[in-house]
Amino acid sequence: xxxxxxxxxxxxxxxxxxxxxxxxxxxxxxxxxxxxxxxxxxxxxxxxxxxxxxxxxxxxxxxxxxxxxxxxxxxxxxxxxxxxxxxxxxxxxxxxxxxxxxxxxxxxxxxxxxxxxxxxxxxxxxxxxxxxxxxxxxxxxxxxxxxxxxxxxxxxxxxxxxxxxxxxxxxxxxxxxxxxxxxxxxxxxxxxxxxxxxxxxxxxxxxxxxxxxxxxxxxxxxxxxxxxxxxxxxxxxxxxxxxxxxxx
Ligand code: PEP
Numbered sequence: 001x002x003x004x005x006x007x008x009x010x011x012x013x014x015x016x017x018x019x020x021x022x023x024x025x026x027x028x029x030x031x032x033x034x035x036x037x038x039x040x041x042x043x044x045x046x047x048x049x050x051x052x053x054x055x056x057x058x059x060x061x062x063x064x065x066x067x068x069x070x071x072x073x074x075x076x077x078x079x080x081x082x083x084x085x086x087x088x089x090x091x092x093x094x095x096x097x098x099x100x101x102x103x104x105x106x107x108x109x110x111x112x113x114x115x116x117x118x119x120x121x122x123x124x125x126x127x128x129x130x131x132x133x134x135x136x137x138x139x140x141x142x143x144x145x146x147x148x149x150x151x152x153x154x155x156x157x158x159x160x161x162x163x164x165x166x167x168x169x170x171x172x173x174x175x176x177x178x179x180x181x182x183x184x185x186x187x188x189x190x191x192x193x194x195x196x197x198x199x200x201x202x203x204x205x206x207x208x209x210x211x212x213x214x215x216x217x218x219x220x221x222x223x224x225x226x227x228x229x230x231x232x233x234x235x236x237x238x239x240x241x242x243x244x245x246x247x248x
Contacts, residue, residue: 004225006038007232018045022052050086061089067114079118105148130166167207183222211240
């Protein structure tokens, strides 16, 4: 399975900072053909990023979108607008969207459905909070998020990301055992939903991934890539993650 390494810049980087990053980063990835690399800048920098990425193998992603195609939705961005800006991917259901913008499973499901209808590839995030983990509810939460988020959704153009909320931006990474345990569980839920096509779905890990811990995490059987926040902001750091070596 080809691994995916995706950068989520969140609400960071102006247009010129985005161009500067890509001017340094794109030459660094020449010759890397065995990993799908995706970069998700803020909306305002997407079109400029698309210009910089022309001719490169690095894919462009948005961090969110609305589910309607057009209309009176002040402040929102439609799937077709992302395509127009040069995106091939969109991240849906990130825990920061769920936490700060109150996106529930039904909203996430509508967004995934609309993204697929438009032809976008979806990086669909799930993950439990520290409170839920400590209450022994990790599997229950993950099962609900996966099943509700993916109701009537095709397994095509779909990548999942397991992001334990307690590990995002905190410097606390899930151990390889913790990650593998949940990834294997997600795989089981996906097989329940899709049958054998689920075996081919890639499940990324996200949560304080760094050049130092990436090799160990990528060695887990059911981990097929990473969604990276903080450590994707500098080209030197992100290229070290993209060029991970699987430990055996
Ligand atoms: C994220 O934003 O998806 C993420 C995993 O962030 P960080 O790598 O900073 O924990």
